[in-house]
Amino acid sequence: MLLDDAYFAVRSWRRRPAAAAIAIATIAIGIGAATSIYSVVDGVLLRPLPLPEARRIVAIMQTYPRWRGNQILASMWDHLPLSQPEFRDLARMQTAFSSVAIWTGGGNVHSIDDRVQ
Numbered sequence: 001m002l003l004d005d006a007y008f009a010v011r012s013w014r015r016r017p018a019a020a021a022i023a024i025a026t027i028a029i030g031i032g033a034a035t036s037i038y039s040v041v042d043g044v045l046l047r048p049l050p051l052p053e054a055r056r057i058v059a060i061m062q063t064y065p066r067w068r069g070n071q072i073l074a075s076m077w078d079h080l081p082l083s084q085p086e087f088r089d090l091a092r093m094q095t096a097f098s099s100v101a102i103w104t105g106g107g108n109v110h111s112i113d114d115r116v117q
Contacts, residue, residue, distance in 0.1 A: 057099075060090070061081060061082070062081070062086070064083060082102070084102070087100075087102045098115060
């Protein structure tokens with residue numbers, strides 16, 4: 001049964017080589033796209049950060065409760081990052097964390113282990 005199907009497929013490909021090439025290329029592109037997407041998801045989302053005790057990392061965001069009433073601002077009322085001056089104040093006053101750093105979004109991480117100047 002399987003050999004008959006394989007023989008029929010090869011016979012069909014010989015009759016229409018352009019359609020066979022398009023089908024094979026489509027399957028190859030699909031497999032390649034799925035593989036690349038999985039590689040990105042695996043590297044970014046599934047693997048832990050290459051840091052000691054990565055589970056203890058937290059993100060601190062600002063909240064503006066008065067924005068809840070505004071339809072435009074309500075979706076981001078608790079997702080605003082800290083500004084650099086606010087971060088420096090937090091780093092200077094905090095006692096709960098062993099180390100504090102800020103990510104600027106451009107791939108740069110600035111640490112304030114020496115305590116803020």
